[in-house]
Amino acid sequence: MPRLILLRHGQSQWNLENRFTGWVDVDLTAEGEAQARRGGELIAEAGFTPDVIFTSVLTRAKRTGALAMDSAGIKDTPVVEDWRLNERHYGGLTGLNKAETAAKHGEDQVRIWRRSYDVPPPPLAPGGEFDFASDPRYAGQEIPDTESLKITLERVLPYWNSAIAPRLKAGEDVLIAAHGNSLRAIVKHLFAVPDDRIVGVEIPTGNPLDITLDADLTPTAARYLDEARASDLPPLPGA
Numbered sequence: 692m693p694r695l696i697l698l699r700h701g702q703s704q705w706n707l708e709n710r711f712t713g714w715v716d717v718d719l720t721a722e723g724e725a726q727a728r729r730g731g732e733l734i735a736e737a738g739f740t741p742d743v744i745f746t747s748v749l750t751r752a753k754r755t756g757a758l759a760m761d762s763a764g765i766k767d768t769p770v771v772e773d774w775r776l777n778e779r780h781y782g783g784l785t786g787l788n789k790a791e792t793a794a795k796h797g798e799d800q801v802r803i804w805r806r807s808y809d810v811p812p813p814p815l816a817p818g819g820e821f822d823f824a825s826d827p828r829y830a831g832q833e834i835p836d837t838e839s840l841k842i843t844l845e846r847v848l849p850y851w852n853s854a855i856a857p858r859l860k861a862g863e864d865v866l867i868a869a870h871g872n873s874l875r876a877i878v879k880h881l882f883a884v885p886d887d888r889i890v891g892v893e894i895p896t897g898n899p900l901d902i903t904l905d906a907d908l909t910p911t912a913a914r915y916l917d918e919a920r921a922s923d924l925p926p927l928p929g930a
Protein backbone atom coordinates (compact mmCIF):
# COMPACT_ATOMS: atom_id res chain seq x y z
CA MET A 692 0.00 0.00 0.00
CA PRO A 693 1.45 3.39 -0.91
CA ARG A 694 2.33 5.65 1.98
CA LEU A 695 2.20 9.43 1.94
CA ILE A 696 3.52 11.89 4.50
CA LEU A 697 2.30 15.47 4.44
CA LEU A 698 4.65 17.84 6.28
CA ARG A 699 3.78 21.48 6.84
CA HIS A 700 6.89 23.65 7.18
CA GLY A 701 8.15 24.47 10.67
CA GLN A 702 7.37 27.82 12.28
CA SER A 703 8.34 30.70 9.97
CA GLN A 704 9.39 34.22 10.92
CA TRP A 705 5.97 35.53 9.93
CA ASN A 706 4.15 32.72 11.76
CA LEU A 707 6.00 34.05 14.80
CA GLU A 708 5.10 37.67 13.96
CA ASN A 709 1.48 36.64 13.21
CA ARG A 710 1.54 38.12 9.70
CA PHE A 711 -0.36 36.91 6.62
CA THR A 712 2.38 35.27 4.57
CA GLY A 713 1.06 33.47 1.50
CA TRP A 714 3.69 33.61 -1.24
CA VAL A 715 6.22 35.81 0.61
CA ASP A 716 9.44 33.85 0.93
CA VAL A 717 10.16 34.14 4.65
CA ASP A 718 12.53 31.69 6.30
CA LEU A 719 12.13 29.37 9.28
CA THR A 720 12.77 30.54 12.84
CA ALA A 721 15.14 28.55 15.06
CA GLU A 722 12.01 26.95 16.54
CA GLY A 723 10.83 26.10 13.02
CA GLU A 724 14.15 24.46 12.23
CA ALA A 725 13.87 22.41 15.43
CA GLN A 726 10.31 21.36 14.48
CA ALA A 727 11.53 20.24 11.05
CA ARG A 728 14.35 18.21 12.60
CA ARG A 729 11.97 16.66 15.14
CA GLY A 730 9.62 15.80 12.27
CA GLY A 731 12.51 13.99 10.59
CA GLU A 732 13.26 11.97 13.72
CA LEU A 733 9.62 10.89 13.89
CA ILE A 734 9.68 9.98 10.21
CA ALA A 735 12.72 7.77 10.83
CA GLU A 736 11.08 6.18 13.90
CA ALA A 737 8.00 5.45 11.80
CA GLY A 738 10.18 3.57 9.32
CA PHE A 739 9.30 5.85 6.43
CA THR A 740 11.78 6.41 3.59
CA PRO A 741 10.35 8.45 0.73
CA ASP A 742 11.14 7.56 -2.87
CA VAL A 743 10.52 11.16 -3.86
CA ILE A 744 9.94 14.49 -2.12
CA PHE A 745 7.60 17.11 -3.55
CA THR A 746 7.83 20.67 -2.28
CA SER A 747 6.85 24.23 -3.15
CA VAL A 748 9.28 26.84 -4.47
CA LEU A 749 9.29 28.60 -1.08
CA THR A 750 12.32 28.43 1.23
CA ARG A 751 10.44 27.47 4.40
CA ALA A 752 8.98 24.33 2.79
CA LYS A 753 12.14 23.35 0.94
CA ARG A 754 14.28 23.75 4.07
CA THR A 755 11.79 21.84 6.19
CA GLY A 756 11.96 18.86 3.83
CA ALA A 757 15.76 19.03 3.75
CA LEU A 758 16.16 19.41 7.54
CA ALA A 759 13.73 16.55 8.17
CA MET A 760 15.60 14.24 5.81
CA ASP A 761 18.91 15.24 7.32
CA SER A 762 17.79 14.43 10.86
CA ALA A 763 16.16 11.21 9.61
CA GLY A 764 19.53 10.20 8.13
CA ILE A 765 17.95 9.86 4.68
CA LYS A 766 20.17 11.01 1.83
CA ASP A 767 19.89 11.72 -1.89
CA THR A 768 16.11 11.47 -2.23
CA PRO A 769 15.02 13.22 -5.46
CA VAL A 770 13.25 16.53 -4.77
CA VAL A 771 10.67 18.00 -7.15
CA GLU A 772 9.75 21.68 -6.62
CA ASP A 773 6.63 23.28 -8.03
CA TRP A 774 4.86 26.57 -7.28
CA ARG A 775 1.52 24.79 -7.38
CA LEU A 776 2.34 23.46 -3.89
CA ASN A 777 2.87 27.03 -2.61
CA GLU A 778 0.88 28.43 0.29
CA ARG A 779 -2.41 29.95 -0.79
CA HIS A 780 -1.89 33.49 -2.10
CA TYR A 781 -3.11 35.86 0.59
CA GLY A 782 -3.91 38.70 -1.82
CA GLY A 783 -4.22 42.18 -0.31
CA LEU A 784 -3.80 40.78 3.21
CA THR A 785 -0.20 39.75 2.45
CA GLY A 786 2.19 41.20 5.03
CA LEU A 787 -0.52 42.48 7.39
CA ASN A 788 -0.66 41.47 11.05
CA LYS A 789 -3.53 39.01 11.66
CA ALA A 790 -4.57 40.46 15.03
CA GLU A 791 -4.51 44.05 13.72
CA THR A 792 -6.55 42.98 10.69
CA ALA A 793 -9.11 41.33 13.00
CA ALA A 794 -9.29 44.51 15.10
CA LYS A 795 -9.94 46.53 11.91
CA HIS A 796 -12.31 44.23 9.99
CA GLY A 797 -13.70 42.06 12.82
CA GLU A 798 -12.86 38.50 13.92
CA ASP A 799 -15.68 37.04 11.83
CA GLN A 800 -14.47 38.60 8.57
CA VAL A 801 -10.89 37.48 9.18
CA ARG A 802 -12.06 33.95 10.00
CA ILE A 803 -13.97 33.91 6.70
CA TRP A 804 -10.88 35.05 4.81
CA ARG A 805 -8.65 32.53 6.61
CA ARG A 806 -10.82 29.44 6.83
CA SER A 807 -13.87 29.64 4.55
CA TYR A 808 -13.73 27.42 1.50
CA ASP A 809 -14.55 29.86 -1.25
CA VAL A 810 -14.25 33.48 -0.09
CA PRO A 811 -10.91 34.91 -1.28
CA PRO A 812 -9.24 37.86 0.47
CA PRO A 813 -9.23 41.14 -1.49
CA PRO A 814 -6.80 41.03 -4.44
CA LEU A 815 -3.20 42.18 -4.17
CA ALA A 816 -2.70 45.56 -5.83
CA PRO A 817 -0.19 45.31 -8.70
CA GLY A 818 3.22 46.96 -8.45
CA GLY A 819 3.49 46.88 -4.66
CA GLU A 820 6.12 45.34 -2.41
CA PHE A 821 4.57 41.89 -2.66
CA ASP A 822 3.85 41.73 -6.41
CA PHE A 823 5.26 38.38 -7.57
CA ALA A 824 4.80 39.06 -11.31
CA SER A 825 8.52 39.67 -11.92
CA ASP A 826 9.71 36.77 -9.74
CA PRO A 827 11.59 34.39 -12.06
CA ARG A 828 10.09 31.40 -10.24
CA TYR A 829 6.77 32.26 -11.88
CA ALA A 830 8.08 33.30 -15.31
CA GLY A 831 5.64 32.38 -18.06
CA GLN A 832 2.94 31.33 -15.59
CA GLU A 833 -0.42 32.94 -15.08
CA ILE A 834 -0.31 33.63 -11.35
CA PRO A 835 -3.18 34.68 -9.07
CA ASP A 836 -3.60 37.98 -7.20
CA THR A 837 -5.53 36.27 -4.37
CA GLU A 838 -6.75 32.76 -3.56
CA SER A 839 -9.48 31.14 -1.51
CA LEU A 840 -8.92 27.53 -0.48
CA LYS A 841 -11.11 26.56 -3.44
CA ILE A 842 -8.85 28.42 -5.88
CA THR A 843 -5.81 26.90 -4.16
CA LEU A 844 -7.30 23.42 -4.64
CA GLU A 845 -7.95 24.22 -8.30
CA ARG A 846 -4.19 24.62 -8.89
CA VAL A 847 -3.01 21.94 -6.43
CA LEU A 848 -5.31 19.21 -7.75
CA PRO A 849 -4.11 19.14 -11.39
CA TYR A 850 -0.55 18.93 -10.05
CA TRP A 851 -1.55 16.16 -7.64
CA ASN A 852 -3.20 14.25 -10.49
CA SER A 853 -0.42 14.70 -13.03
CA ALA A 854 2.75 14.56 -10.91
CA ILE A 855 2.11 13.04 -7.47
CA ALA A 856 -0.69 10.47 -7.84
CA PRO A 857 1.13 8.51 -10.58
CA ARG A 858 4.12 8.01 -8.28
CA LEU A 859 1.90 6.70 -5.48
CA LYS A 860 -0.02 4.48 -7.91
CA ALA A 861 3.32 3.04 -9.01
CA GLY A 862 3.83 1.97 -5.38
CA GLU A 863 6.27 4.68 -4.37
CA ASP A 864 6.24 6.35 -0.95
CA VAL A 865 5.96 10.13 -1.15
CA LEU A 866 6.78 13.04 1.17
CA ILE A 867 5.15 16.40 0.46
CA ALA A 868 6.78 19.31 2.31
CA ALA A 869 4.46 22.25 1.82
CA HIS A 870 2.11 24.70 3.55
CA GLY A 871 -0.95 24.92 5.77
CA ASN A 872 -3.41 25.61 2.99
CA SER A 873 -1.90 23.69 0.06
CA LEU A 874 -1.91 20.67 2.42
CA ARG A 875 -5.49 21.43 3.57
CA ALA A 876 -6.41 21.31 -0.13
CA ILE A 877 -4.81 17.85 -0.48
CA VAL A 878 -6.51 16.64 2.72
CA LYS A 879 -9.86 17.95 1.43
CA HIS A 880 -9.39 15.99 -1.77
CA LEU A 881 -8.11 12.73 -0.22
CA PHE A 882 -10.62 12.59 2.65
CA ALA A 883 -13.52 13.98 0.55
CA VAL A 884 -14.13 16.67 3.18
CA PRO A 885 -17.36 18.58 2.42
CA ASP A 886 -16.92 22.29 1.62
CA ASP A 887 -18.56 23.35 4.89
CA ARG A 888 -16.37 21.03 7.04
CA ILE A 889 -12.94 22.06 5.79
CA VAL A 890 -13.11 25.14 8.07
CA GLY A 891 -12.34 22.79 10.99
CA VAL A 892 -9.19 21.28 9.48
CA GLU A 893 -5.91 22.76 10.76
CA ILE A 894 -2.46 21.41 9.92
CA PRO A 895 0.16 21.91 12.68
CA THR A 896 3.65 23.10 11.71
CA GLY A 897 6.38 20.48 11.41
CA ASN A 898 4.18 17.54 12.43
CA PRO A 899 4.29 14.71 9.84
CA LEU A 900 0.85 13.45 8.83
CA ASP A 901 1.33 9.79 7.90
CA ILE A 902 -1.35 8.48 5.52
CA THR A 903 -1.72 4.94 4.19
CA LEU A 904 -3.60 4.78 0.88
CA ASP A 905 -5.30 1.97 -1.00
CA ALA A 906 -4.71 1.31 -4.69
CA ASP A 907 -7.25 4.03 -5.61
CA LEU A 908 -5.43 6.46 -3.31
CA THR A 909 -8.23 6.52 -0.75
CA PRO A 910 -6.85 6.84 2.81
CA THR A 911 -7.20 3.70 4.93
CA ALA A 912 -5.27 5.01 7.95
CA ALA A 913 -3.93 8.40 9.02
CA ARG A 914 -2.16 9.80 12.06
CA TYR A 915 0.09 12.65 13.09
CA LEU A 916 3.46 11.30 14.17
CA ASP A 917 3.74 13.86 17.01
CA GLU A 918 0.59 13.00 18.96
CA ALA A 919 1.15 15.78 21.50
CA ARG A 920 0.92 18.41 18.71
CA ALA A 921 -1.78 16.71 16.62
CA SER A 922 -5.01 18.37 15.49
CA ASP A 923 -8.28 16.65 14.63
CA LEU A 924 -8.30 14.73 11.36
CA PRO A 925 -11.37 14.30 9.18
CA PRO A 926 -12.96 10.82 9.26
CA LEU A 927 -11.57 8.28 6.83
CA PRO A 928 -13.73 8.09 3.69
CA GLY A 929 -16.40 5.41 4.10
CA ALA A 930 -15.85 5.19 7.87
Ligand SMILES: O=C(O)[C@H](O)COP(=O)(O)O
Pocket residue numbers: 710711712713714778781805870871872
Ligand atom coordinates in the same frame (compact mmCIF):
# COMPACT_ATOMS: atom_id res chain seq x y z
O1 LIG B 1 0.21 32.23 4.89
C1 LIG B 1 0.09 32.31 6.11
O2 LIG B 1 -0.11 33.38 6.71
C2 LIG B 1 0.17 31.06 6.95
O3 LIG B 1 1.18 30.24 6.52
C3 LIG B 1 -1.12 30.29 6.95
O4 LIG B 1 -2.09 31.17 7.28
P1 LIG B 1 -3.49 30.79 7.93
O5 LIG B 1 -3.25 30.17 9.26
O6 LIG B 1 -4.16 32.13 8.04
O7 LIG B 1 -4.16 29.86 6.98
